[in-house]
Amino acid sequence: MEGNIMSKRKVKKSAILIMGIICFFIIYFISFNFFSNLGQGEGTKIVATEEKVDTRSLLNQFKSKKKIYISDGNVSNVRMEEEKVQEFQYSFNEFSKIRTPDSYTPIYEGYTDDDIKFSTDLNVFRVYTVNKEEYYKVPVSYKKEFKEILDTSIYTSFDFIKQYKTWKQVTIDYGDETKKISGWSYDDLASKMVQKRLVGKIQPEKARERCKYKFTINITSDNYEARVDIMGEDYVKITVNNLISYYEVSNNLFDYIKTDIFKIADSE
Incomplete structure (x- = not known):
């Protein structure tokens, strides 16, 4: 009787051992396949993110x-x-x-x-x-x-003309009147110089002819002198060393000169 019990216990232990070994190999193969696929995925990503060489001149x-x-x-x-x-x-x-x-x-x-x-x-x-x-x-x-x-x-680029830290003297003409701009106001004036696009000369020249208020900004720096003609509310003409460019601009520049610099009321 006792011999039968001992035999059953040995069989049970052997079965458990065999099942453990089988589970181990199952887990091992599953883990191996998982990490192999992960590595392949990463390898694919690395290849995909390589920069293409531009072969053009x-x-x-x-x-x-x-x-x-x-x-x-x-x-x-x-x-x-x-x-x-x-x-x-x-x-x-x-x-x-x-x-x-x-x-x-x-x-x-x-x-x-x-x-x-x-x-x-x-x-x-x-x-x-x-x-x-x-x-x-x-x-x-x-x-x-x-x-x-x-x-x-x-x-004659706006990026250049707006570099107010290089300005040495700035005056603005209106008819026979000239206003000298104080150095502490240079950044205010520059901030109003906002271009929209480079344009041809026809529209700006017509706009200046029609406009009652004809303002001109004169900028002196160490290496250049610039003239910025306000061509009505929406355009400017930049002249430096006989080089000329026309721009469509924000009307903030015209309004700033008219109202803040020359104190011209709308009724005038």
Whole structure:
């Protein structure tokens, strides 16, 4: 009787042991498959997030940029207006690729909102990154027009003209009357200079003819003198060193000069 009981206990223990071993292997295989699939998923993600190499020329890559900043020997990091960016990039159609020149001293330099930079001496245009560079010939027949694009992009841009910390003296003319603006008011005046877009000359010139109040802002700095004609309520004409650009602007500038500077009432 006791022998039968002992035999049953041994069988029961063996069964439990076998079941334990089977469960162990089941859990092991399930865990192995789970982590293997997880690893494969992560590997797929890593491949998917690898950056694609842009095989286009640097000049063609540069044509797709929207934000461009330009400097010359006098001023630095002036952001080009959107319309000037398009005009500047369109000029690349005139260029032809050349080998690295023997000598090259840039006059203008600039960069985009990523790692592409450029420079030019008006004879050669260089576009480059840390790892690569390309040189292009600027046609002699196009040199004057190319220089004007670069100069107006700097000196008649709103980003440049609004840099009030560089202003040394500011006056505003209205007929025979001239108001000198105090230095502590420069930031107030600059804050009212809000452009909407670059425009042609016809509409602004007509607006100034029709407007009763003809104001002109005269700005003197170390490296330039700027004239900003208020062309009615919605336009301005910026003139620097015989370079001219017209902008549609917020009417806050006109209202500020009329009401705050010259104290002109609406009934006048």
